[in-house]
Each structure stands twice: as C-alpha cells, then as structure tokens.
Amino acid sequence: MYLGLDLGTSGLKAVLIDDNQTLCAEATAPLSVTRPQSGWSEQNPADWLAAAEAVMSELAGQHDLKGLRAIGLSGQMHGATLLDAAGDVLRPCMLWNDTRSHRQAASLDDDPKWRDISGNIVFPGFTAPKVAWVRENEPEVWQKMRKVLLPKDYLRLWLIGEAVSEMSDAAGTSWLDTGRRDWSDALLEASALTREHMPRLVEGSQVSGVLRDTLAARWGLPKGVIVAGGAGDNAAAAVGMGVVKPGQAFISLGTSGVLFAASPAYQPDAPSAVHTFCHALPNTWHQMGVILACTDALNWFANLVGSDAKSLTQNLGALAAPSETLFLPYLGGERTPHNDAAARGAFLGLGHATDQTAGTRAVLEGVSFAFKDCYDALRGTGTQINSLVAVGGGSLSDYWLNILATLLDMPIDVPKAGDFGGAFGAARLAQMAANDAGPELAVAPDTDHTIFPNPVLSEAFRAGHAQYRAAYRALKETL
Template identity: 55%
Template sequence: MFIGIDIGTSSVKAVLIDEHQAVLATASEALAVSRPHPGHSEQDPQAWWDATLAVLGALARTQPEAMRAVAGIGLSGQMHGAVLLDADHKVLRPAILWNDTRSEAECLALEADCPELRTIFGNIMMPGFTAPKLRWVETHEPEIFARTRLVLLPKDYVRLQLTGETASDMSDAAGTGWLDVAARDWSDAALQAGHLDRSHMPRLVEGSAVSGLLRPALADRFGISGAVVVAGGGGDNAASACGIGAVRPGTAFVSLGTSGVLFASTDRFAPNTASAVHAFCHAVPDTWHQMGVILSATDSIEWLARLFGSDAASLTTALGERVAAPSRALFAPYLAGERTPHNMAGLRGGFAGLGHEADRASMTQAVLEGVAFAFRDCQEALTDAGTGYDRAWAVGGGARSPVWLSIVASVLRRPLDLPAGADSGGAFGAARLAICAARHADPLEVCTPPGIAATIEPDPALADAYDLAYGRYRILADGLKQLAR
C-alpha cells in the first residue's frame, strides 16, 4: 500500500492506493490563506502539518487493514513557498506563498547582482519564485533573515516533520531560483546573489528516490506495521504529470484550475525566458518540463459569476456543449497579473468589443475564450522554445465543462483527452512516486497514462475563426500592457 499527500494552497489531500494503483480511500483537510497586506499571501506551516495529521488519521480510521501494510509515502506540494527555519528547525515567520507579489523589486536586484542568473535558472526571476522572497525578508525583516539557517519548500517542511530529514526533489527545487536546472544541482552563483549558500539548502534527491523513513512514532500512531520510505515527490504540476502519465518527452496536459497550466515533458533543458516560459526539472530522472502558466483560469469565470450573482457552472451550462462562432466580445484574463508570456504582476484584464447586444451568454463565452487565448499564448511560447506536442490531457475543475474544452481544443488546434478512472492529480502522482521509491521501480513503467474517457477534437471551421479572434486578442493584450506600464 502507498500514500500520496498533496500540500495545496486551499487544502491538504491524501490518497491511499494498493499495489495495482487502485484508489482505496481519499481524505482532504481545508486550509486558509492570510493576506495581511495587498499583494501578500501567507500560510502558517503548522497548518500544513496539522492538516497532514488529520488526513492520515482519516485514512487510518477508514482503512485500518490497508494502513498496516503501507510501504511508501510520496509528497506533492504547492511550489515556490518560502519556509524560514532557525538553527533548531523552528519556523521564524509565516510562509510566503507562490501567489505573493511583494518582491517585484527584489527580482530586478537579483538579476542585476547575477547577470548569468537566467542562464543558470532558465527562467525570468518572478515574484512568485522563492529567491526574491528571501531578498525581501533580508531588506524588510533583517532580524528574521539573520536567524535563518534553512529554507524549505512547503511539502519539504512536511517531509521534515514526517522523517526528520531536510531534503527536496529536483522539480520543486527548480522553482526556487537557486537551482542550476540543467545540472540538477544548487548553483553557488545564484545562492550568492541571494546572500545565501548551500548550508541554507536541503539536500537534493530525485522525485522517485528515497528521501528518508517515516518516524516510528508516526507509524505507530497511524497503525502502520513496518518501515515506510518517503519518496522525494514533486512540485504540484510535476507530480500531477506523474499522475496523468505525462512523463515521456512530448506528453502534455492542460490544467484548467484556479490558475492554468500548459505542461509538456521534454528530454532536455529548454528555456525560453523571452516569453516567460517555466523550464524546470521533472520529478523523474533525466527529464525536464516546460510550462506556460496563466494566473486566472477558473478564477476568471468564478469572478464573472460573482458579478452576475450566479455560479460558474450555471453560466457555462447555459452555452450548451459547443459554440457556433467566437463571441463578438473579447476578454483578457489578467485579473491578478500574468506570467506567460508577459511576466507582469501589475497587468490587469479587461473586456473589449462590448455593444448593446452584450449579455450574460456573450460575456461568459468571451471569458472562456479569453482563457483559451491565454493558453494559446503559452503554446506559442513553448513552440518558440522548440517544444511541441500532438495532443494533451485535460485536467482540473474547468475540464468538467464540455463547452470550455471544445473552445480550448479549437483555439489550440489540438485534441484534448479526458482521463478515465481514478484521480490523476498531485496526490495520486505522489503515491506513484512512492511506489518507485519503495519498490525501486522504473518511473516510466509506474507512471503510465490512464484510459481515455473521451476525446474533444478541434472544430476546423471554428479553429479558423479563432485564429482571427486570437489576433484581435493579442491587440487587446498589447493595449492593456501599455496601460499597466
């Protein structure tokens, strides 16, 4: 038996699977986010640990026999969060999260202090990453920075509590700004730019490797009878890729969640910093991945639903399963700034092309199309970096909307496959990595794709119309960038 634990932003989720990867039980515990100032986003690491204990307890109560036979645990987690610990591994301040935007000035300072940083890191330094957060703490909370002896990512703080080990995997570490992503090792030059060194970093392991053993007291607490290995695990998107089977080069998925991700696995390190593509290590050895990231995917339709006093499902269902033509209205989904391809925390969205005929349906369709066009931006950026894909899995809450998937498929001109069967998210991918670590198994043999429940094909006629609409969208995006500047 194997457990996967995903340390998310809104909840901690756990899944218990058997040797054949059948899901036996799941559990979830909600989390809250603190926003003490505009642009700030924080969580108490203790809340992650309390929630982890809660979900493990829930599995133990519902599946006591299976829990006795657990051999491995894998971890997935929200990336980029900064957990600052002192010499005794005590938390010094609330963790600064991935969606915190306070450190824009520190990004510029880091790149000025280390001109080769983009080459080493393979990414534009953004406020969401970990390194600028530490520079911000150094400037604004110098007493905290002076006491910092160890910096961990969210899932790795949970690992510390589970095992007593300080370790991280390559995929999560690749999002800090301190990793030489091609070499899969900490970069002394990048650390020096942040006034840190290797002593502040955890040791590195591959996601499918053993990072430590579960503390015996915790095994006893949850009724586990033998030694339990804890796998390196992965950042949330890399772990989700392991869950969906996107581990071989050329495999891809589109995630329509709160934020949006276009993820493609590669056999090489292939950065495209000019278009704010994320080029990171994968959670499996000798593999990398690229991501285009948009910050407001389902968040955009949830925002519109609140304005109309409705719910998102009602808005999208009213459109039917397909649209006949693009909406005359345009929407740019930059409600919280944007990453790929603009890298502008201050960018804001907007509607254009509204006339007296505009109504709930046309504005809803415009929002769905605007998110799809943002994915098209990501696809163009990945193509410029030399990364292609023929089809993609569709995952996330937005993938439950047939009309949205049909729009995205036509805008991208790619078939989208819906996975059949069990959950394929970060917790399931982490459980698969636990199998690899505990059984010394090949990740390519463990992290196989699921069956296909349905395929949404692009509509050729609609795709042609969307090509023209996408050109209009790019004009709108350029205008909004000028306003933001």
C-alpha cells in the same frame, strides 16, 4: 500500499493505492489563504500539519494502514517557508501567487547569470526574490533565518525530521542549476545564502527518509515507512497522467493554468517566459507555460454575478465564435509569456447585450487565449506536443475544452472518471521509491472521450486571439 499527499493552495489531498494502483481510500482537508495586502498571498505552515493529521485520521477510518510501505509528496511550488536554528517557522509562508517581490525579482533578473544557470526568468512568484524581499523589509526575520523550505518540504521535515527537497520543486526557486540538477553556489551567494540554508536534494522517485516512529504509531502505520522525494504539483500531476515521455503533454485547468510538456533534454529558453524545470524522474526535464488565473478567473466572475462556476458553464450550448466582449484574465499579473506582475484584468467591448452568459463565455475565451499564448511560446522553443490530456476542475466543461481544442488545433483527451492529479502522481512516486522502479509505472489513464477542433470556427478564434494580444499591448501602454 502507497500514499500520496498533495499539499495544494486550497487543501491537502491524500490518496491511498495498492500495488495495482487501484484507489483504496482518499481524504481531503481544506486550507485557507490570507491576503494582508494587494499582491500578498500567505498561509500558516502549522495549518499544513493540522491538515495532514486530519487526512491521516480520515484515511485510518476508511482502510487498514498497516500495509503501507511508502509515502510520496506533491505540493504547491515556489513558496518561501523560513525557519530559525531550532526549526521553528519565522513568518507566514509566502505562496506561489504572492507577487510583492516583483522589484526584487527584476533586480535579480537583470544579472544574466540567473537565467544562464537556472534556465528561467526570475519570476516574482519564485522563492529567491521572496527571500530577497524579506532581507530588505524584515531584517529581524532575515537575521534569524537558517533554512528555506518549499511547502511540501516543510511537511516532509515534520514527517522524517530532516530537510530534504527534490529536483522538480527546487527548480522553481531560482537557486537550482537546472541542467546539472544541483544547487548553484553562485546563485546562493548572490542571495547572501549558502548550501547550509538549503535542504538536501534527491530525485523524485528516490527515498528521502523514513517516517518518524511517533507518527507511525499515532496513525497505525508500521515502522520503517519510507518517504519518497515526490515532486512539485505539476510534475507530480504529469506522473499521475503518464506524461513522462517526449511529445506527451497535459493542460491543467486548475486555480492557475498550466500547459506542461515532457522533455528528454535540458533546452531552456528563458526570454520566452516558458518554465524549464527538472521532471520528477531522473535525467528528464519538462517545460511549462503558466497562467496565474484559470478557474480562479471563472470563480471570481461567478462571485461577481452571485453564481457558481458549475451553474455558469453547464448550459452554454454548442461552441460559438468569440463574442464581442473580450476578457483579459490578468487578475494578479501574468507569467507566460508576459512576465508582468503589474498586469490586471479587464472586460472590453461591453454593451447592452452583454449578459451573464456573454460574460461567462468571455471569461472562458480569455483564459483560453492565455493558454494559446503559452502554446505558442512552448512551440517557439522547439518543444513538440503530439498528444494532450486535460486535467483539473475546468476540464469538466466540454465547452471550455472545445474552445481550447479549436484554438490549439489539437485533439484533447479527457480521462475516464478518476483523480490522476498530484496526489495520485505522488503515490506513484512512492511506489517507484519502494520498489526501485521507474517510468514504466507512470502509464496514461484510459480516455473517456476526445474533444476535437472545430475547423468551421478556427479562423474566428485565431482572430479573437489576435485581438486579445492587441488589447494587452494597448492596455499596458495606457495603465
């Protein structure tokens, strides 16, 4: 059996599979986010360990774990978990959607070597500018800091007793030479750091270490359970969805939104604000367009009108042309294609006829327009997308997927019921590590149904997207 642990923003999910990749058991434990100031987003790493204890206890109540061979890890990217010489946490972890370090990010990005080596813009959400912020604003923490770990790799440290990371997650720090798949001494030096501050690197499908005997005994596991390198959440989801070959892509409608395409070669285009990262498998890379508020925007609107996302989206009827109401989903800045931490959301074109349904449609359309921006940016780099699979909570809405299929002019496959996300991908990586296997284990899930573009409305949505783009430019100059 193989276990996948996915450390997300809102919870830790565990998935247990057998040799045939059949689901044997699953468990979740919730996590909360604190926002002490505008633009800040933090979690206490101790809560991650407590969540891991909770899911392991729940799994043990569902299934005999004595046959477990390997554990794979997936996790939210870009977080800065800072440790002292004793391995103790120095401050709450600054998460992927924490944008307080936008000035530090801009300063680093002004030096061409960051894009040249890492292959990416230094975004405010990445790890390096967060550590630069700590250096400038929390000198007492900076002086004590001896190790910087990503969230899932702090969990790994607890599991195996060693600081280890892997290529896909490390690529989101800004310190990785993404083409060479190794830490960049030049970029670390520019941050006043050395390799001693960094974890050891492995590939996602390789062994990173062995579970500590004390944990194995407490959870009823055999000795010698290996822990695979794993992956950042999106690369792990790609392994779970079978998106590992050129031309394959998925669209994730989660808290944030991701358009992810596998690539056989390193082909960065930093000015496009497309993320070019290592994939979880050796000698493969991927590109992503990322929007910061996807279902997050829908949930925000649901709270605003005193409802919930499911109720808002379940009775929208047949796809209609974009409404007069326009929504910009930049609730906490935006990445692709704007790299604009200061951008904020807006409703435009409000009128007496704008009711709850019109507002809901506007939110779905606005987020979809943001995905269209990502799609255009990826295609602009030369990336080919031949197939597209939907994943994430927002993919439960066929209305939303109809908008996206029409905007992108591409069919979207919806998998049969099942969770093929980060936890499942992490379990597959554990299986690869335990059996010295490769991408042949990452097959695509069976398709339940396919959403096709609506050619009758394609021009109306193209026009709506053009209006959306113009609104961003106008508001950027005004606010």
